[in-house]
Amino acid sequence: MSETTYPEYLLKSGWNALLPARVPNAPLKGDQSADVLVIGAGFTGLAFARRWYELASQDRIIVIDSSEIGEGNPGRNSGFLLEVALAEDADPANTGRMAECNRLTQIAMQSIADDVAACGEPVDCVRAGTYRAAAGDVGLRALNNYRQFLEAAGLPYRALQQQDLKTELGSEFYQAGLYSPDCYLVQPAAVIRAIAARVPADITLYENTPALKLQKETDGWRVTTPEGVIRAPKVILANNSFASNLGVARSRVTPVYTYAGLTPVLDDSTLEEMGDVQNWGILPCHRLGSTLRRTADGRLLIRSLHDYGREGNGEEIRMALQDRLWRRFPQVTGTDFEHVWGGAVGVTYNGAPVWGEWQKGLFVSAGCNGGGTVKGTLLGRLLAEMAAGQEVPDVSALFGKASWMPPEPFRAIGFHLQSGLESWQGQQEL
């Protein structure tokens, strides 16, 4: 288990590599003070900073990120931006709560779509919807639960059988699926660049500036970076799983790495065998299952595999991802990936976020559990409103509260046992 306070990836983000080079903001050098310091320029941190600026534009706001916009964690995901509650938040028995989660999530998604539209750059961001597909009994049961949630919540969907999936997506791997329109498929590195480009110039953003240490002082907080120090009465931890390695919520959130492989643009004859729909995404029914996409420019992406606490070996990952892709799409057997990369997901035991004021002046929104693009945008914004003393919806009633996890080494042992068992039970979905 790595104890570094920030992610240091071995493999570069494939999405970012497809974009034109971008000149990052300079790192922090020297000592600074701010009214508010946000650690992490992801979906959560940028949403917080921008909302705080709307509420207190006279304040000095500093945002630091250990990476560069687009190259870091927010630019490494599979690009599913769901407009409705995530499957793990879905609760067919509590439609009132779900309706409120969906309403808030849609507002957050709209703000991302507005940023993309306003950024002035072409960004691949289309409301293409998403498929959920099951290959075996475990997946079919989960698919049925999700269908009950969609029905209870009055959300539109289409049910698909194996032949429909073959016709639309070009794969016979799945037995059944559901299509729901409430999802954008995006180029995530381009989207986080678009969001960062909309940050007001009064907010100072330092890139390549990891927080190494967080200390309480009499009148606020002191954050140490490689070449400087920032003091602020309010510090916001929007750095997902790495909040725990700065000493916050250690017993609630932990980093788990997952991986993506992206093929080159496929040739026309292969694409002709790939089904009728040209820009699609499949989310797994099993939480250790694989996510798939066909991108607008004709590539396939697979996101799969998990490592506890540290990034795994690149070559082994490439081969395992290939195997999973080729089993689903024999049409691309032998096609190597152009890019393979990993990213850290902040995982909590019960899938709920760590959110709120952790200590006086120290706020946290962490634990994306693999679906924190839109939800992080929402929770970052709500955290700013809460920190400013505004009345906000009851986040723990809506999204839950991260439960306790045992310390190491029991946590790692528990993770391996649980994921081993779930992988065995749901092996057809992997």
Ligand SMILES: Cc1cc2nc3c(=O)[nH]c(=O)nc-3n(C[C@H](O)[C@H](O)[C@H](O)COP(=O)(O)OP(=O)(O)OC[C@H]3O[C@@H](n4cnc5c(N)ncnc54)[C@H](O)[C@@H]3O)c2cc1C
């Ligand atoms: C391969 C993969 C696929 C995924 N697919 C999806 C998907 O399709 N849809 C979805 O919603 N989610 C997906 N996720 C999860 C998604 O990436 C996160 O939910 C989302 O990025 C969370 O946003 P965030 O701003 O809360 O945290 P993060 O994106 O983790 O951002 C935290 C930021 O903090 C920075 N940071 C960390 N530590 C420090 C430090 N000590 N000092 C300074 N900065 C620091 C990081 O560089 C990063 O920029 C996926 C994740 C991976 C890895």
